Amino acid sequence: MPLPAPPSYFDRLTxxxxxxxxxxxxxxxxxxxxxxxxGPASPYRFHLLDHALLRQRFDNPIFSLAVRGAGAIVATYxxxxxxxxxxxxGESDLFCFTTPLQGKMTLIRQGEMATGTDSxxxxxxxxxxxxxxTSDESVRTNVFVQVAKLEEALEHxxxxxxxxxxCFRSALDWSSGLTASLKYQLDFIRSEFERPGGVxxxxxxxxxxxxxxxxxxxxxxxxxxxxxxxxxxASAVPVYVRRAEEFMRxxxxxPIHLSDIAAAxxxxxxxxxxxxxxxxGRTPLAALHACxxxxxxxxxxxxxxxxPIGAVARRYGFxxxxxxxxxxxxxxxxxxxxxxxxxxxx
Numbered sequence: 001m002p003l004p005a006p007p008s009y010f011d012r013l014t015x016x017x018x019x020x021x022x023x024x025x026x027x028x029x030x031x032x033x034x035x036x037x038x039g040p041a042s043p044y045r046f047h048l049l050d051h052a053l054l055r056q057r058f059d060n061p062i063f064s065l066a067v068r069g070a071g072a073i074v075a076t077y078x079x080x081x082x083x084x085x086x087x088x089x090g091e092s093d094l095f096c097f098t099t100p101l102q103g104k105m106t107l108i109r110q111g112e113m114a115t116g117t118d119s120x121x122x123x124x125x126x127x128x129x130x131x132x133x134t135s136d137e138s139v140r141t142n143v144f145v146q147v148a149k150l151e152e153a154l155e156h157x158x159x160x161x162x163x164x165x166x167c168f169r170s171a172l173d174w175s176s177g178l179t180a181s182l183k184y185q186l187d188f189i190r191s192e193f194e195r196p197g198g199v200x201x202x203x204x205x206x207x208x209x210x211x212x213x214x215x216x217x218x219x220x221x222x223x224x225x226x227x228x229x230x231x232x233x234a235s236a237v238p239v240y241v242r243r244a245e246e247f248m249r250x251x252x253x254x255p256i257h258l259s260d261i262a263a264a265x266x267x268x269x270x271x272x273x274x275x276x277x278x279x280x281g282r283t284p285l286a287a288l289h290a291c292x293x294x295x296x297x298x299x300x301x302x303x304x305x306x307x308p309i310g311a312v313a314r315r316y317g318f319x320x321x322x323x324x325x326x327x328x329x330x331x332x333x334x335x336x337x338x339x340x341x342x343x344x345x346x
Contacts, residue, residue, distance in 0.1 A: 013077065015196055016068040020061035024053045024082075049083040049133075068193045070200035072210055074144040075193040085133050092126040094144040095168065097186055097217070103138035107131075107170050114170035116140075121172035121183065123221055143186045145217065153214040156259055156269030158228055169222040178220030185216050197319060204317035207255035212285055215258075240265045240275045244284060248291040253316055258284055292316040293331050300336060304343040309336045 010018050026046075046063070048054060053062075062081040067074065074094065098105065099121050106115045107122055109130040116122040124130065125147060134140075151166050174183040189209065192198035199205045219229065247264035248256075261284055262272045276284050299312050310321060313336070318324035328336050 010064050010066055010077065010079065013066045013068075013194060015194060015200070016066035016075075016077070018064065018066045020065075021063040022059070022061055023057050024048055024055070024062060026063075045087050045089070047085045047087070049085060053082060068200065070193065071203075071206050072146040072149040073189065073193075073200075073206075073213070074142075075190050076142045076144070077190075078138070078140050078142065080134055080138045081136065083134060083136050084138070085131055087128075087131050088126040089128065091128065093147050095123060095125050095147055095150060095166075095217075097143045097145070097172070097182075097221075098122045098124075099141045099174075099183070099186065101139045101141060103135040103140075105132060105134045105138060105140060108133065109170075116171075119174060121174055122170055123168040123172055124170055125168075141186075141190055143189055143213075145214065149210075150214055150217065152259075153211075153269075154218055154225060156262065157215075157218060157273075158225065159268040159270045162225070164224060167224045172221060178216060180220075182216040182220035185213050189213065192319070195319075197314075199319050202314060202317055202319045203255035204253065204315075205319050207257050208285060208288060208317060211258045215285070240267045240272060241279050244272060244276070245287065245291070248288050249295075252288065252292045252295055255317075256288075261288070289327075290331070292318070293327060296328070296336070297332055297339060300339045301343045304346075305340045309340065 010020075061079075063084075064077075064079040066077040069075075098116055100116045100118055102118070104115055104117055105122065106113055107124055107130060109127075114122060124132075126132075147166070151162055154166060155162055172179055172182075174180055189199070192209070193200045199209050244261050244265040247261055251260075258269050258272070262269045265272055267275070272284055276282060276287060280287060282290075293316075296312055296316050296318070299307070300309065303312075313319075313321070313324050318327075325335060328339075332339065334342075
């Protein structure tokens with residue numbers, strides 16, 4: 001049966017593992033699709049809602065999936081031509097943040113429903129009591145984050161062990177507050193995962209990007225521990241800040257996380273954040289970003305062009321040349337090339 005050709009966008013995802021299905025039987029209750037790729041969807045079961053389609057084979061893909069994982073993050077793109085129901089046998093070890101680009105997607109759990117559209121995202125962790133129903137012509141993007149890593153980050157922020165597993169409210173309003181910032185960060189991650197040599201290929205940049213993503217998730221998406229994040233001021237003394245800054249200077253070319261910096265400073269991640277806001281007026285991640293810019297600047301001045309600017313920048317986690325150039329000029333009042341030229345003249 002002929003169908004319009006699917007979006008050529010999947011052909012451009014050269015850094016992703018792309019799987020397509022033309023045969024509707026691959027999406028029945030005995031789904032063979034999951035066996036064709038590894039990643040977050042491997043235990044999933046796909047069911048076409050129109051069972052009459054199961055006897056047909058199509059000239060063009062009726063289901064396309066692109067997957068790429070790096071560290072604690074997995075990014076996917078999905079194009080489903082026909083209405084589909086997805087379920088899982090066990091419980092996923094990933095939280096999924098979904099942005100529908102076309103069509104609708106509805107989560108159903110214990111009689112409650114939440115629908116995602118182009119203006120409202122969804123967050124969920126698949127479990128046996130949950131189903132996901134998508135409409136015809138559904139196109140969506142997903143960013144998965146490991147549950148264990150998010151819960152560990154939350155424990156650092158709260159400075160205590162969790163008594164209850166982390167659970168998010170399903171709907172995400174992309175239009176306001178930190179949730180809008182979270183949407184921007186999810187879009188950034190997907191674009192970087194598409195790009196060869198981007199954040200996914202640079203361990204230093206990936207560590208900082210993951211920390212920022214998890215902080216935005218825990219602050220911008222409502223969950224069952226949100227109220228605790230704003231309870232009580234954390235104590236801090238300047239020595240924590242000095243220890244953290246020294247650790248950043250020594251290790252800023254390594255893929256360090258906030259938990260590493262806090263451990264070196266001798267305090268919790270929550271205390272570290274409060275201390276930097278109080279004594280430096282910025283977050284630890286902003287301080288680490290500034291430290292890495294300082295090191296790039298120092299190396300460009302010291303080597304005076306012996307190493308290409310791009311190579312020096314990538315060593316410290318700056319994978320996007322445009323964003324790096326803007327940040328460098330904002331900090332030092334000149335471009336990286338101007339810095340090298342001035343060093344050569346000196």
